[in-house]
Amino acid sequence: MSTTQSDRLRELLEPLVGAAGLDLEEIDISRAGRRRQLRIIVDSEEGATLDACAELSRAVSAKLDETDAMGEGEYVLEVSSPGADRPLTEHRHYTRAVGRLVRFQLNEEGGELVARIRAVDGEGLDLEVPGVKGRKPKAHRIAFADIARARVEIEFNRKAAEPEPASGTAGTDIEIDTEIDTDKKEEEA
Incomplete structure (x- = not known):
C-alpha cells in the first residue's frame, strides 16, 4: 500500500498540531x-x-529539518488558519459555525439554501431560514446526507441583536483614523 507525501506529512505533523491544541x-x-x-x-x-x-x-x-519528509529541495512553509470562506466538511466545522449564515448546495437536485445554523447534532442541522420581504424566519431541519457543499457567508451588515459566533482571533478590532491634518492641507494650498 503506497502512501502519498501528504499522508506521510499528516502522520508526522498531527501529533505536533494536537500538542499545540489545534486540529x-x-x-x-x-x-x-x-x-x-x-x-x-x-x-x-x-x-x-x-x-x-x-x-x-x-x-x-524544526521537525521537518530533522527528518527527510520534504526531501532535499527548498520549500516554503506556511502555517495558517482557514479563511472565512472555507468549506464546511467536518462535523466540527458545523459546530463551530453555529450562529453563522451558511450557503448550502443540496444533493439530489435539492438546489441551494441560505440559512443560519442554530444547532448541530449527530444526524444534521437545525436551521433558521431568513424571512423574505418582511416575513418571519422559518425553522428548517437538514440531514448531513442531504448536503453536497456548505460554505459560511460573510456578513457585513449583521445586526448587533443577533448572537455573535465565537471569534478565533484575539485583537481583531481595527481602528481607522479618519482625522485630516488641516495644517498640512493649508500649507499645500
Whole structure:
C-alpha cells in the first residue's frame, strides 16, 4: 500500500498540531517556481490565533529539518488558519459555525439554501431560514446526507441583536483614523 507525501506529512505533523491544541485541517503541497510550497491549515474551537500559528510554524520547521519528509529541495512553509470562506466538511466545522449564515448546495437536485445554523447534532442541522420581504424566519431541519457543499457567508451588515459566533482571533478590532491634518492641507494650498 503506497502512501502519498501528504499522508506521510499528516502522520508526522498531527501529533505536533494536537500538542499545540489545534486540529490539522489540511496539508497542501504545490510548486512555486523551483521551490515547493507546504501549506498547513489548522484550527480549533477558539480559532487559531496568529501567535499559535507562528509557534506551530517554528515547531513544524524544526521537525521537518530533522527528518527527510520534504526531501532535499527548498520549500516554503506556511502555517495558517482557514479563511472565512472555507468549506464546511467536518462535523466540527458545523459546530463551530453555529450562529453563522451558511450557503448550502443540496444533493439530489435539492438546489441551494441560505440559512443560519442554530444547532448541530449527530444526524444534521437545525436551521433558521431568513424571512423574505418582511416575513418571519422559518425553522428548517437538514440531514448531513442531504448536503453536497456548505460554505459560511460573510456578513457585513449583521445586526448587533443577533448572537455573535465565537471569534478565533484575539485583537481583531481595527481602528481607522479618519482625522485630516488641516495644517498640512493649508500649507499645500
